[in-house]
Amino acid sequence: MTREWQLVVGLEVHAQLLTRSKIFCGCPTTFGGEPNTHVCPVCLGMPGVLPALNRQVVEFAVRTGLALGCAIQEKSVFARKNYFYPDLPKGYQVSQYELPICVGGGVDLTLDGVERRVRLTRIHMEEDAGKNLHGVAADGSSGVDLNRAGVPLLEIVSEPDIRSIDEAVEYLKSLRAILMFLGVNDGNLEEGSFRCDANVSLMPVGSTVLGTRCELKNMNSFRFLRQAIEFEVRRQSEILEGGGRVVQETRLFDPQRGETRSMRSKEEAHDYRYFPEPDLPPVRVPAAWIEEVRRSLPELPRARAARYQRDLSLSAYDAGLLTADRETAEFFDASVRARGGGAESAKRIANLLTGEVARLANDAGAGTSRGKLTPEALAGVVRLTEAGTLGGPGIRQVLEELFRQGGDPAVVVASRGLAQVSDESAVEGACDAVLTAFPGEVERFRAGESKLLGFLVGQVMKGMKGKGNPAVVNAMLKRKLGA
Numbered sequence: 001m002t003r004e005w006q007l008v009v010g011l012e013v014h015a016q017l018l019t020r021s022k023i024f025c026g027c028p029t030t031f032g033g034e035p036n037t038h039v040c041p042v043c044l045g046m047p048g049v050l051p052a053l054n055r056q057v058v059e060f061a062v063r064t065g066l067a068l069g070c071a072i073q074e075k076s077v078f079a080r081k082n083y084f085y086p087d088l089p090k091g092y093q094v095s096q097y098e099l100p101i102c103v104g105g106g107v108d109l110t111l112d113g114v115e116r117r118v119r120l121t122r123i124h125m126e127e128d129a130g131k132n133l134h135g136v137a138a139d140g141s142s143g144v145d146l147n148r149a150g151v152p153l154l155e156i157v158s159e160p161d162i163r164s165i166d167e168a169v170e171y172l173k174s175l176r177a178i179l180m181f182l183g184v185n186d187g188n189l190e191e192g193s194f195r196c197d198a199n200v201s202l203m204p205v206g207s208t209v210l211g212t213r214c215e216l217k218n219m220n221s222f223r224f225l226r227q228a229i230e231f232e233v234r235r236q237s238e239i240l241e242g243g244g245r246v247v248q249e250t251r252l253f254d255p256q257r258g259e260t261r262s263m264r265s266k267e268e269a270h271d272y273r274y275f276p277e278p279d280l281p282p283v284r285v286p287a288a289w290i291e292e293v294r295r296s297l298p299e300l301p302r303a304r305a306a307r308y309q310r311d312l313s314l315s316a317y318d319a320g321l322l323t324a325d326r327e328t329a330e331f332f333d334a335s336v337r338a339r340g341g342g343a344e345s346a347k348r349i350a351n352l353l354t355g356e357v358a359r360l361a362n363d364a365g366a367g368t369s370r371g372k373l374t375p376e377a378l379a380g381v382v383r384l385t386e387a388g389t390l391g392g393p394g395i396r397q398v399l400e401e402l403f404r405q406g407g408d409p410a411v412v413v414a415s416r417g418l419a420q421v422s423d424e425s426a427v428e429g430a431c432d433a434v435l436t437a438f439p440g441e442v443e444r445f446r447a448g449e450s451k452l453l454g455f456l457v458g459q460v461m462k463g464m465k466g467k468g469n470p471a472v473v474n475a476m477l478k479r480k481l482g483a
């Protein structure tokens with residue numbers, strides 16, 4: 001970004017809804033499968049068929065709208081968006097236009113410690129298109145796979161409120177986390193179930209008049225989004241500085257070359273000849289239903305993170321890690337409940353979850369976030385630690401065993417002999433042995449080389465195979481050395 005230009009971004013997100021069946025028919029929404037096996041006359045666009053709206057789609061839209069602070073419209077209308085493309089068998093997409101189901105709302109972000117809100121324009125429901133497959137047939141010709149045709153989507157449109165690339169990425173990450181928390185979307189950018197078009201323009205710094213935008217398509221990772229906007233900023237600023245004008249158009253990001261290319265000139269709404277879908281009645285969402293959905297909303301990531309900081313004195317960083325996904329947040333909450341202690345215990349649970357347990361999960365590979373560890377078992381580990389039964393190396397070993405095999409921490413500690421030794425006479429025996437074995441070091445310590453205490457503690461721990469309670473060992477050695 002040069003000094004003279006202010007970046008302006010508005011994002012349109014398409015999120016596939018996690019319903020079992022498609023939006024207007026009973027076909028499954030499962031990703032993949034042999035081409036054209038999840039299809040029926042309705043989603044193939046045969047003449048004479050009638051769509052029937054999937055109620056779950058509406059509920060997911062309401063849930064999402066409520067979570068994002070939108071006004072839910074009691075009446076909304078499906079419309080036909082007409083365009084011709086091989087992957088669109090009907091020649092139009094059923095979407096919402098003038099009367100979408102949700103309007104307004106926003107996504108709150110914290111960017112470099114500063115609170116920001118990106119407003120939403122609207123959220124509407126629509127059907128996905130199929131997919132063109134090139135060179136798939138034996139003779140090298142192309143085909144169309146309509147398994148995805150009719151899969152329900154939410155289109156979430158932001159206002160042009162975003163002012164930096166970091167903010168665009170943060171917005172997308174927050175929105176994705178919210179949708180995943182709500183259980184309406186799987187957040188998979190790679191498979192295209194969460195995808196985004198970025199509208200990018202520049203205006204002179206200090207101006208309030210937005211410049212001409214380009215719409216960037218096909219960014220299936222946060223990194224690509226970043227690269228595409230960076231490229232576009234360079235391209236547009238060069239045009240503007242050369243005295244030229246940016247042409248409003250749709251551009252495709254090419255990840256291989258790291259650049260955007262013109263795809264087509266921007267179509268206007270009138271090109272689509274929108275009109276109300278005559279085969280579907282207006283969507284009615286009774287106020288009572290909206291309230292029912294509102295009551296079923298889970299606690300969302302930001303609210304949760306704020307609660308962890310406020311009630312459990314966790315750092316913003318830890319609170320952020322623990323609310324990155326719903327599973328982790330719920331595992332943490334359940335562990336804290338099972339432990340029943342105060343903020344101290346919660347902090348210990350947080351440390352183990354974001355430290356040792358995360359490391360074990362990482363080593364084990366994706367999809368095994370907690371292995372066989374349960375919240376009750378984690379709470380048990382913390383209880384044993386607080387009782388002095390478990391110390392550093394023991395904690396690690398117990399967790400590893402619980403992660404791989406599951407079980408009761410107390411039983412694992414007993415059967416594998418992992419308990420920390422706090423017994424005074426056992427510790428005293430080990431200390432005496434070390435004091436006898438290292439007379440030189442003992443003498444130097446007494447002569448003032450105080451850092452040798454660490455060495456002696458280390459020798460005692462070694463003699464006790466790492467199981468000595470460090471606090472007891474320290475106190476015992478100091479007493480014996482008259483320190």
Ligand code: ADP
Pocket residue numbers: 008009010011012157158159160161199200201210211212213215267269
């Ligand atoms: P379309 O349906 O043609 O894509 P919309 O009016 O729905 O057009 O706008 C799409 C997106 O473009 C919105 O997210 C909006 O915030 C964004 N947008 C509009 N004007 C600008 C601009 N000048 N610069 C950047 N983004 C913009």
Ligand code: MG
Pocket residue numbers: 012197215
């Ligand atoms: Mg658009």
Ligand code: ZN
Pocket residue numbers: 022025026027038039040041042043044150
């Ligand atoms: Zn179908």
